[in-house]
Amino acid sequence: MRFAPTITGASALGLALSIVAGCATNPATGEKQFSLISEGQEIQMGREADPGIVASMGLDPDSARQRYVRELGMRLAGVSERPNLPWTFRVIDDPAVNAFAVPGGHVYVTRGIMAHLDNEAELIAVLGHEIGHITARHSVSQMSRAQLAQIGLVVGSVLKPELQRYAGLASQGLGLLFLKYSRDDENQADELGFRYMRRVNYDARRMPGVYTMLDRVGQTGGGGRLPDWLSTHPNPANRRATIERYIAALPADSLGRIVNRDSYLRQIDGMMYGENPRDGYFKGTQFFHPDLKFRLAFPDGWKTQNQRQAVVAGSPEDDALVALTLAEQNTPDAAARAFFAQQGVSGSPVRGTIHGLPAAGGVFRAITEDSSVLAGRSLFVGYDGRVFQLLGYAPQSRWSARAPAVEQAIGSFDRLTDPAALAAQPWRLQVVTLSQGMTLEEFVRRYPGPAPAAATALVNNVDADARFSAGALRKRIVGQPLP
């Protein structure tokens, strides 16, 4: 988790949509498209979704890199069939290998995918593919009005997570924006990306390299992270072959020339690689947060997740949840009173201390919107100028079985004092010029790092038995193992 960003005035999406169904010819695909949603509504939807995405996922803080991606994206969008959409291109501060698009002209690439791309032409291919989803209106034509209304409700609740029954609710809400594309949509977005790429004279022969990389990341799990891109972009093996057929069918001099490998690698030199431990990290079920200087321990076997605005853990049986967030109030007492004053929440908070820190809270019962009853324990702790909110709860029928584990987890909140954990730093990519040819194995020996050799192979998009030639730029991973 990070310092909780708060967004005010983010209105619910799409609730005021009028029911005007239309059938129009899509300018990118030339197909007749039936849609409930006008272009104006599509733009409005994107404009309202974008701040929520930025707040919940975070941006890469490097402004030069943001500008670089924005300029490339704008150039590509400018040669698309919908150049006048209010296009935005953002680098998301997320180690997962992912890229996605939101209707109305918003395209996002993660630092994770940028770390694994080899050159500017590959980045152009990724951006072109996402632009293709927007110009062809893939999400918009799939969405029903009911889904639109739901997006509004859920994106709203992402920004102020209180009593959510399931930890995954926030990401499920955003997930509605990222409906799974059909195989036909994927092929069409590939074709459009290929088209746009050639229009700006980038070497389309570099596009298949992106699929090779995605396949490799998919096979290895990308260093522990699920390849999110694959969850919204089904990746049948034939997509690479299809692009290779397009390439083979065209004269070489029409395929574009620009690759810009070295300049791309300079853009990502020094970029963070993997999770940022400053935002907190897990060792087993122990959680450490160097920036906020606290620690927490969950019972063995619990499933843990460090989200941007919360640390969450669930029981192995999926019937209890503990979530830590930052409260908005200035004192534990005020936070506890605000919590218990909510409609549907009952219980009597008491003041006390935990490990010498001022605290308030108590057991509670809560009735959710769908009328089920939860029982749980709340704890609000004042520490280092902030108020931490810990909530643990289960369906009432399961509470007595889960209460001991929940109490144990909540009661483990304490100051982080271990100097090594407090000093934990993220790993970074470093681009090096090879003075001589070498195998990947020799490269990893010569440029050792904290990550396994397989991770170095992945960021360089090569197999374990690869050989690098002299003079080439290659990526290594630098940093210290987490304490």
Ligand SMILES: [Zn+2]
């Ligand atoms: Zn796609």
